[in-house]
Each structure stands twice: as C-alpha cells, then as structure tokens.
C-alpha cells in the first residue's frame with residue numbers, strides 16, 4: 001500500500017518549534033509499505049522554526065492575529081498533489097495540528113482547548129476522498 005505520513009511522525013524536524021513527533025507505532029505500521037512523508041506547512045514555504053498557528057474562525061492565524069492561511073492552504077494543496085501523483089491510499093496524520101489534525105484541532109484561542117474540526121490539509125484530503133487516520137487511532 002502507498003501511505004502518506006505527516007513527516008514529523010517519522011522524525012523529521014519540521015515542527016513549528018524545530019522538533020519532531022517521532023512515533024514508534026507509525027514506524028512499525030509502515031514497514032513493508034511505500035511511504036511518502038509530507039509536511040504541508042514546510043511545503044507552503046513556512047520556516048522552521050515558526051510561530052505556532054491555530055484556526056481562528058476558519059482562517060489560520062498566529063497568536064498576534066497575523067494570517068498564515070495562504071501558506072497553509074498552498075502547502076496543503078502541494079502535499080495533496082504529491083500524494084495523489086504517487087497514488088496514496090491512506091494518510092497517517094499528527095493529531096490536533098492546524099494542518100494535520102483529524103476531527104480535533106485547537107480552538108483558535110491559543111489556550112490549549114480543543115474543538116471538533118479538521119486541519120486544513122485533512123479537509124482537503126477528505127474532499128478528495130483519501131483515507132485519513134489520526135496517529136492516536138493507529139492500532
């Protein structure tokens with residue numbers, strides 16, 4: 001199977017704070033599969049490290065109110081194209097991210113509160129009928 005994965009889950013230091021979210025469960029699960037790591041935020045041209053962002057009333061913003069919506073959506077589109085070109089059937093995603101969160105994201109108040117919703121990349125994947133899986137639901 002061809003599987004897309006949030007790159008930070010594979011140990012790439014592409015998180016907003018310059019770190020990663022390496023996950024042993026993911027590493028074990030993808031063994032024997034064709035794997036495509038993608039980080040939509042980096043593909044959108046955002047630097048590492050970068051300020052954290054959340055979805056505020058449908059727009060991705062920094063805490064100071066500045067918008068990074070364009071970068072997030074451009075990166076999501078690029079990541080989708082990469083996965084589509086390679087025929088990805090499933091994408092395993094990092095929980096709660098404003099790009100990669102599946103069904104749950106931070107609420108836009110930068111206070112750690114969660115709400116029901118998807119990251120902008122996940123919205124796009126769902127629109128295109130690609131199966132998504134929150135890493136916390138793996139196994």
Ligand code: SF4
Pocket residue numbers: 005006007008009014015016038039040041042094097099100
């Ligand atoms: S955009 Fe996705 S892949 Fe990139 S650091 Fe955030 S959660 Fe990880």
